[in-house]
Amino acid sequence: MTTEPTTEVQVHRSVSVPLSPERAFALFTARMTEFWPQEHSIGSSALAQVVLEPRVGGRWYERGVDGTECEWGRVGEWQPPNRVVLLWQIGANWQFDPDLETEVEVTFTEETAGRTLVDLRHRHLERYGDQADAMYAGFDSPAGWTGTLSRFAEVAG
Amino acid sequence: MLDALGDGNRRSILERLAAGPLPVGALAEQLPISRPAVSQHLRVLKEAELVTVSVVGTRHLYRINPSGLRAVRDYLHRFWMTALDNFAALAEAEAADRRLEPEEHRR
Numbered sequence: 179m180t181t182e183p184t185t186e187v188q189v190h191r192s193v194s195v196p197l198s199p200e201r202a203f204a205l206f207t208a209r210m211t212e213f214w215p216q217e218h219s220i221g222s223s224a225l226a227q228v229v230l231e232p233r234v235g236g237r238w239y240e241r242g243v244d245g246t247e248c249e250w251g252r253v254g255e256w257q258p259p260n261r262v263v264l265l266w267q268i269g270a271n272w273q274f275d276p277d278l279e280t281e282v283e284v285t286f287t288e289e290t291a292g293r294t295l296v297d298l299r300h301r302h303l304e305r306y307g308d309q310a311d312a313m314y315a316g317f318d319s320p321a322g323w324t325g326t327l328s329r330f331a332e333v334a335g
Numbered sequence: 336m337l338d339a340l341g342d343g344n345r346r347s348i349l350e351r352l353a354a355g356p357l358p359v360g361a362l363a364e365q366l367p368i369s370r371p372a373v374s375q376h377l378r379v380l381k382e383a384e385l386v387t388v389s390v391v392g393t394r395h396l397y398r399i400n401p402s403g404l405r406a407v408r409d410y411l412h413r414f415w416m417t418a419l420d421n422f423a424a425l426a427e428a429e430a431a432d433r434r435l436e437p438e439e440h441r442r
Contacts, residue, residue: 187384187400189412193419195426205426213421215414292430298419300411304387304400 187303194295199286202294203259206284207232221248230264232256238264249274254281261285266300280305344368345376349399352386356398 195202210228223242231237236253251274255263264282267275281301289295344366351357351365359377363370377397380386387400 187387187408189408189415191412191415191419193423195423196430197426201429202426205429206422209425213418213425215417215421296419296422298415300415303408303411 188299188301189303190297190299192295192297194289194293196293198292199259199288199294202296203262203286206286206296207258207262221246238266251279254279259286278305342376342379344372345380348373348376348380349385352397352399356389356396358394358396362397 197205207230210230211226214225214228216225221240221242223244223246225240226243227241229237229239229241231253234253234256236256238250238252240248240250242248249267251265251267253262254265255261262284264284266280266282267278280303281299283297283299283301285297287295287297347366348362351362359370359373362377363373366373368376377386377388381388384405385400386397388395388397390396
């Protein structure tokens with residue numbers, strides 16, 4: 179890469195959970211379907227399963243109730259039980275874009291015995307660049323992600 | 336963000352950058368203010384996330400942070416907040432299940 183943005187656009191969120199890092203890591207990576215906001219699907223049918231293949235280079239995809247699979251990205255780094263980096267490759271048009279890589283880094287840090295701080299950083303959003311306006315317009319489109327903004331607004335209070 | 340835009344020179348800088356990325360020197364040549372003043376304004380714009388800077392070779396190149404980028408970030412922030420809240424609830428349930436198990440065995 180010849181260009182290295184020094185202003186990195188990211189979002190950060192952390193939660194503390196009453197599990198060991200091992201169990202928190204396993205829950206996060208192996209049972210994503212159970213906590214994924216269900217309306218967040220890019221497939222043509224409703225979301226049935228979120229699959230993360232547990233290894234570097236593993237696929238990250240959704241399976242619809244009709245069995246079709248839609249790529250989301252892949253595993254960039256796999257360091258159980260402390261860190262995983264997922265490459266989120268969903269473009270402005272809400273399609274898988276192999277040329278786009280944004281990073282979802284999740285770390286699991288033991289706070290006390292049996293309690294873990296989970297830090298999630300979705301990094302390099304600046305890579306959306308000029309696609310961003312199109313992406314934002316897509317949020318309001320009737321297909322796929324309908325109503326999520328208003329629902330989030332309700333949750334965020 | 337509104338404060339950052341509340342200055343004519345900063346708005347002029349954004350207008351220049353809207354045409355394409357530029358280094359500080361080129362911006363200073365196009366504006367009736369000194370290079371240090373341009374740098375100062377760019378710093379404010381950067382902090383407001385209205386511009387980004389990238390290093391190309393030895394040059395710092397400034398460019399507009401597309402208006403939608405903030406919306407994208409806010410959107411993803413809310414998205415992950417929901418996802419992690421769900422995750423925390425699931426983790427609490429898991430921990431509670433584990434705590435119950437030994438008691439059940441004792442019965």
